[in-house]
Amino acid sequence: MAAPDRPQDKRNAIEAKGIVKEFGQGASALRALDNVSISIRENEFFTLLGPSGCGKTTLLRMIAGFEYPTEGAILLHGEDIASLPPFRRPINTVFQSYALFPHLSVWDNIAFGLQMLGRPRAEIDARVATMLKLVRMEELAKRRTDQISGGQAQRVALARALAPSPKVLLLDEPLSALDYKLRKEMQIELKRMQHETGITFVFVTHDQEEALTMSDRIAVMSKGRVLQVGSPWDIYDKPADRFVADFIGETNFLAASVIGFSEGLVRVRLSSGAEIAATLAEGARPGGDVTVVVRPEHARAVKEGGHLSGTVENVVYFGTDTHIHIRIPGGETFTVRQQNARAQSCGFAIGDAVGIDIAADAAQVLRD
Amino acid sequence: MASRFDVRSQPGFGTVAMFTFVLLYLPIATLVAYAFNASESVTVWGGFSLRWFVEASQNAAVQDAAWRSFVIALSAATMATIAATMAAIATTRTAPYPGLSAKYAFINLPLMVPEIVTAVALLIVFSRVKVWTGYSGLGYLVVAHTAFCIPFAYLPIRARLEGMDASLERAAADLYATPWMAFRRVTLPLLRPGIIAGFMLAFVISLDDVVITEFVKSGGQDTLPTYMLGQIRRAVTPEVNAIATAFLALSILIVTAFFFINRKKS
Numbered sequence: 001m002a003a004p005d006r007p008q009d010k011r012n013a014i015e016a017k018g019i020v021k022e023f024g025q026g027a028s029a030l031r032a033l034d035n036v037s038i039s040i041r042e043n044e045f046f047t048l049l050g051p052s053g054c055g056k057t058t059l060l061r062m063i064a065g066f067e068y069p070t071e072g073a074i075l076l077h078g079e080d081i082a083s084l085p086p087f088r089r090p091i092n093t094v095f096q097s098y099a100l101f102p103h104l105s106v107w108d109n110i111a112f113g114l115q116m117l118g119r120p121r122a123e124i125d126a127r128v129a130t131m132l133k134l135v136r137m138e139e140l141a142k143r144r145t146d147q148i149s150g151g152q153a154q155r156v157a158l159a160r161a162l163a164p165s166p167k168v169l170l171l172d173e174p175l176s177a178l179d180y181k182l183r184k185e186m187q188i189e190l191k192r193m194q195h196e197t198g199i200t201f202v203f204v205t206h207d208q209e210e211a212l213t214m215s216d217r218i219a220v221m222s223k224g225r226v227l228q229v230g231s232p233w234d235i236y237d238k239p240a241d242r243f244v245a246d247f248i249g250e251t252n253f254l255a256a257s258v259i260g261f262s263e264g265l266v267r268v269r270l271s272s273g274a275e276i277a278a279t280l281a282e283g284a285r286p287g288g289d290v291t292v293v294v295r296p297e298h299a300r301a302v303k304e305g306g307h308l309s310g311t312v313e314n315v316v317y318f319g320t321d322t323h324i325h326i327r328i329p330g331g332e333t334f335t336v337r338q339q340n341a342r343a344q345s346c347g348f349a350i351g352d353a354v355g356i357d358i359a360a361d362a363a364q365v366l367r368d
Numbered sequence: 369m370a371s372r373f374d375v376r377s378q379p380g381f382g383t384v385a386m387f388t389f390v391l392l393y394l395p396i397a398t399l400v401a402y403a404f405n406a407s408e409s410v411t412v413w414g415g416f417s418l419r420w421f422v423e424a425s426q427n428a429a430v431q432d433a434a435w436r437s438f439v440i441a442l443s444a445a446t447m448a449t450i451a452a453t454m455a456a457i458a459t460t461r462t463a464p465y466p467g468l469s470a471k472y473a474f475i476n477l478p479l480m481v482p483e484i485v486t487a488v489a490l491l492i493v494f495s496r497v498k499v500w501t502g503y504s505g506l507g508y509l510v511v512a513h514t515a516f517c518i519p520f521a522y523l524p525i526r527a528r529l530e531g532m533d534a535s536l537e538r539a540a541a542d543l544y545a546t547p548w549m550a551f552r553r554v555t556l557p558l559l560r561p562g563i564i565a566g567f568m569l570a571f572v573i574s575l576d577d578v579v580i581t582e583f584v585k586s587g588g589q590d591t592l593p594t595y596m597l598g599q600i601r602r603a604v605t606p607e608v609n610a611i612a613t614a615f616l617a618l619s620i621l622i623v624t625a626f627f628f629i630n631r632k633k634s
Contacts, residue, residue, distance in 0.1 A: 064542060065541075065542075066538055066541075066542075085541070086538070086541040086542050087541045087542070087543075087544045087545055087546055087547075087550075088544075091542075092542055092543065093539070093542045095535050095538070095539060097533065097535055099533060099535040099536050099538065099539040100539075101536060101539070101540075101554060102536075102558070103554075103557045103558055112540070112543050112545075112553075113543035113544055116540075116543055116544040116545045116546075116549060117544050160543070161542075161543075164543065164544065
């Protein structure tokens with residue numbers, strides 16, 4: 001596990017232990033989850049991030065109770081719930097399609113869970129009113145759910161799932177159907193609601209930006225495995241392997257060889273012969289030929305010197321910054337991102353000879 | 369050349385269409401017209417009158433048969449709809465497995481088996497059962513009608529279930545609804561239009577049946593269609609036309625209602 005950014009004494013809300021899920025049987029069985037173990041802490045905004053088909057939704061459905069693991073245990077506050085049906089788990093879900101009941105009003109949708117729990121009438125009335133207020137839908141309580149917009153349906157789905165005060169709230173790509181602006185708004189709303197309710201949120205998305213901006217911790221998944229768990233900072237700045245580095249943001253990969261250690265860092269020699277210090281990803285082999293990653297914003301294009309040299313292949317202007325694509329010997333392209341100064345070009349043109357200066361501590365040696 | 373081909377303007381199309389319409393609807397139009405005939409004949413027009421409607425409605429045998437038809441159709445359609453609803457849920461709310469399509473075929477078998485085969489088969493079985501139990505009431509007809517009504521009720525209910533988002537039932541389960549409560553509070557209300565459509569279809573099919581009824585019924589158990597069949601064998605009066613016309617009106621009414629219920633919900 002990556003370095004904890006919170007006190008370790010926090011209780012775990014959800015623990016998945018050695019989860020294996022196979023669809024189908026025998027030789028044709030498809031392994032959707034392959035020995036997945038994750039601990040989700042209380043009051044945490046935890047994100048399962050990965051491309052479609054990586055198993056993140058399967059894992060979420062397993063926590064909800066719609067799928068049962070082939071092997072392994074799922075603990076909720078230390079109790080094994082893997083065999084409980086969904087209606088006996090104090091866990092609620094915001095579905096990707098929202099799945100609002102079309103024959104019921106907004107009010108009745110939100111009250112549904114409390115009614116099923118057999119709560120007294122007065123409590124339900126009060127709770128639904130609180131929820132309507134939380135999601136700012138008071139005026140539309142009597143509307144039918146096919147008479148509200150996508151963004152409003154999203155809020156109702158949230159209110160409905162939060163109304164029974166679940167121990168854990170699961171969100172299955174709930175923002176994917178919204179347009180860009182509304183999605184940005186809802187990201188902030190979701191963070192606010194998580195803060196106000198103090199409920200553990202488990203959020204599934206394939207959008208790395210969404211994951212980085214919203215989460216306390218992120219688990220990056222691929223092909224049924226968890227590749228790395230950590231804070232957004234950990235995941236972005238200290239990616240463990242090539243997939244994580246490539247999936248989150250833009251990255252330069254460099255071939256290098258390890259030549260020694262100093263003060264907890266590895267010294268590596270780049271193809272140009274330049275030596276730099278790099279951090280070591282957890283589980284990375286500290287010897288021989290390795291791959292090093294450097295983020296584009298952690299390198300500078302310089303007229304002279306630098307750790308690497310090459311020729312400018314392309315200059316792309318992005319408003320706030322400029323990307324300079326540099327061809328380096330060995331055939332690889334290295335991208336440098338430079339913040340733009342007012343009324344000043346980046347100073348490089350296509351075909352210029354250029355040096356690349358890598359910031360101290362910016363490089364990380366990947367696990368293979 | 370091929371791209372110029374217009375399926376709507378083929379030579380002879382209009383003529384064929386006219387013939388079809390005339391052959392289909394002229395006899396029915398004639399039948400309805402002669403229901404209002406004042407004379408005793410079904411072929412010679414003797415002026416407009418509602419006499420045969422009055423006579424038919426006052427005929428004890430007609431009243432008896434109509435009531436029996438109604439009781440059988442109501443019981444058979446109810447039982448068929450319940451069975452069809454359960455079958456539809458069982459065949460749609462499951463992951464596909466080997467043998468599922470065989471089950472579809474099995475449920476819909478009555479649509480494919482010639483009615484006369486079912487009729488003879490039921491006659492043979494029921495005559496044995498009658499001997500063993502001594503019971504000879506309407507039960508046999510109700511059971512027989514239920515059996516062949518099931519696929520008619522099944523099809524619209526299954527269509528409705530397949531069009532329904534299965535995540536709604538998952539959402540109900542997620543919100544603490546037991547399977548029974550999820551069915552009662554979510555599945556059933558959303559399925560209602562399909563169930564009503566299935567029921568009405570089954571009701572009309574039962575009301576209309578001749579072949580199986582004719583074989584299965586005991587003496588004195590005429591339904592309206594078998595009564596009419598019996599009447600036609602003897603002296604034909606426009607009374608039969610009047611009954612048929614009332615029947616037609618009822619069928620159109622039910623089918624129209626069926627259409628509107630389906631349209632409103634989809």
